[in-house]
Amino acid sequence: MSKGERPGARTGERTGARGRAAARRAAASRAARRKRILFAGAGTALVAVLAVVLIAIRPGASAAPPAGASTGTAAQNLAVARAVTSVPAATFDAVGAGTATGLSATSGQPPLTVDGKPEVLYMGGEFCPYCAAERWALTAALSRFGTFTGLSLIHSSPTDAYPNTPTLSFHGSRYSSKYVAFTPVEWFGEADDASSPFGHVTLENPTAAQTALFDKYANGSIPFVDLGNQYLVPQAQFLPSALAGMTWSQVATAMRTPSSPVAKDIDGAANMLTASICKLTNGQPGGVCSSAGVLAAAG
Secondary structure (H helix, E strand, O other), rough: OOOOOOOOOOHHHHHHHHHHHHHHHHHHHHHHHHHHHHHHHHHHHHHHHHHHHHHHHOOOOOOOOOOOOOOOOOOHHHHHHHOOOOOHHHHHHHHHHOOOOEEEEOOOOOOOEEEEEEEEEEEEEEHHHHHHHOOOOOOOOHHHOEEEEOEEEEEEOOOOOOOEEEEEEOOOOEEEEOOOOEEEEEEEEEEEEEEEEEEEOOOOOOOHHHHHHHHHHHOOOOOOOOOOOOOOOOOOOHHHHHHHOHHHHHHHHHOOOOOOOHHHHHHHHHHHHHHHHHOOOOOOOOHOOOOHHHHHOOO
16 A cells, blocks of 8 residues: 555445446446337338338329329319309409410311300310310300309319310310300220320310311321311410419419419400400300400401
């Protein structure tokens, strides 16, 4: 024992060392328990994440629209149809011609009529993104002359240009008006069919007379819209790109907002269609045909 070393000091050190070692072992044990808990929790979370991922990437799933949302519910159909068929006159007037492309006139052709009323003939397909865009404008325009029932909500093909464009379908719908007749032919659906001319399943077969008009004017493209055999809609009055990623309700809402790109496209196109139909109906109904938006589009 050296000078200055207290008796029992080494014993105390040994005791302190054993205490520190025990404390370290206890801390290590607690750390190990925490790791086991963390790993267990992480494993549970990983299983949950994998379950979500597997659901998200299951065969046939689509990011846009979500699974089960390719067609609207009955409530959605009704709500969106009400909004699209009742765009305020002030909105149409504010948009005028908008950013849409005008119609072309035919010359020297016999008028197209049904029961003495000028006929608007539409031929298209549910898979077609350009048809998807045009239906919004057609529905809005024709609703100024009459009433639609049975409109349904769909998306264009997910594998075509402008995939999953939100739109309405005329398949199974009805239209009534004392001014104009509307004949929609949703020629093709969305499902693939390599044997059909457009590669999609046939929904409705056009008549021989309708096919003759299509062969004469459409240049093999849809949508084909013939207004009384006096005016023709180009393949696209506007591009579907403005509708990308939107829901049906968002499109319907945007149509009622004059400053929106959607309103400038769709409402502008609807005003042009309305102006052409007004020429077929001799300016009836007067309140529609003499409105500022229709007159601007006619010019």
